[in-house]
Amino acid sequence: MSTDQDHMIWHVRCRPDTTADGHHRVLDLLGDFTPVVQPLPPLAALAQLRGASRLFQAAPGRLAARFRIQALAKYGIDAHIGIADTWATAATASTHPGTSGILHLPGHRAVEQFLAPLPVRALHGIGPAQAARLEAFGLHTIGALAAMDETVVCRVLGGKAGRILRDRARGIAPRAITARRMPESTSAFHAFDRDVYDPVLVRAALPDLVTTVGQRIRGREQIARKLTLAVRFADGSTVERTRALPQPSAHTDDLKVTVLRNLDSMAFQRADPPPPRDGRRPPPRRRRPRDTDLPGPRTREPALPGTRPRPNQHPLRPPPRWPSQRLPQGELIPLSWPTA
Template structure:
């Protein structure tokens, strides 16, 4: 039975931060979505083609348009009859767009023939070097090699696997993945950062990014970890268990500030700071202590409005005024 697999990978600034949004867009098309962190995903759209009234390539084009219009991020999408070929079709593009490998043995053989064996996902560099030492330096030559030859070179089990890959065969199903248990964001300074105020601005930026992503996936963090990287390449790592699971940016930023200030860095030469939200929980099943402070409720309503603006106009549409301009998320 023929399958219709998409492999979509976000590109450009903020690709990792847009990963939850990509998963949501794919889930709007099909429930069979497998996340490939930090910025990609597989989707089996075979059951959706009749509903949308188009083929897989056109559906991929629709997904790309929606990603641009709703999230402000572009992507490259591979379309093929299995995950191996879909991923390779996407990896073979140098620019955003859709690449398709038809479900036809001759088309598959032509697509793979001139590629090096290392281009096959599942064939490592060591295996590729071993094959090349026997003159099998292209996928086409590996596919044409007698099974007995491959078995002598690689051993029985690995030879069967490599031969199947060289013929473009990959029965691996797309398995819907559970929500991630961690989320992280990192900022690299352009120089040794001695200013504690600038480091705190970076931490606010990262906390805002994490909060937005967690709220988008309906998750809340129980633990926050700060990593500080110095000019001599040493690092300091500190963690704090939060008073309650949260995705609220001020709460995450406050915990990040406390971790940072407790280090007493003073004149430390800092190259990068990173935050990691850990032990993530379903926000719908966590409890939040009610606040009698009306300002807190106003902040949460403003946060929700900012999230809606970001979903519609892009991640820079709204956020804390002290945000740095270019956070690097992972």
């Protein structure tokens, strides 16, 4: 017979200074408590307590305290744990564990009382732009977001994003926890403070990203087979290039050579910057001189030799017109010219 405690979920969040090897040790220790562990690198993990409470004869809160003490005693790693019936609520709870390092939300009423007063930016999975848009419409807390009609939230944030965030604000997250190994891919990104028009600056930002990715996969004891480089432009469009390594490797130099080849294949060129927005005019561009810019009077060029005018028309005179004198009364104008 299953109880509500069998469906409780842990969200374990390590301290920011935890190394990749320490994160591996935390995952191994979680495996001693439950077989359903989902890694969330680089510093977190999810665990489903399905039958663990009955096996260890301890409530989820006491079991989490036991896990935290063992992590501190064996590896010197301090972890904060949020416990709830959904993974999204547990992830939000792990960011507010209090002095004990553990926050247990045993039921729906406890979840509602915990989430309602928090600022909307504290909701797990919400982005800064989405939070700013909700605040612009007067929704400053998670409780206000949960109480708002779904149609209104979908109009503000979009259909899918609005439904997901409103459900999380109400403590609903239907995604199940699945036991997985460490993920088979990783990524790192660099955002410039302003729009960059020089490909040299883009190239200079790549070594730090390659070093970060190399350290991460070496910490997982993995190797890379191919690399993907994605570049986002100012208009929001993205260009991607993927290249396989000559042989699988985790060395930084091998990764750097491959990612630079991806960048060279994009064939970026230096772009002209847009005009400044402070009201100043950009310097005038140089143009090629025209005939009107040449000094001196303009003269008509002579016609080419052998050029003949069209019939019945002189090149310098207008075509003939009807005579302007008044004709005598009764005289008719001929409709056809006499021929010789």
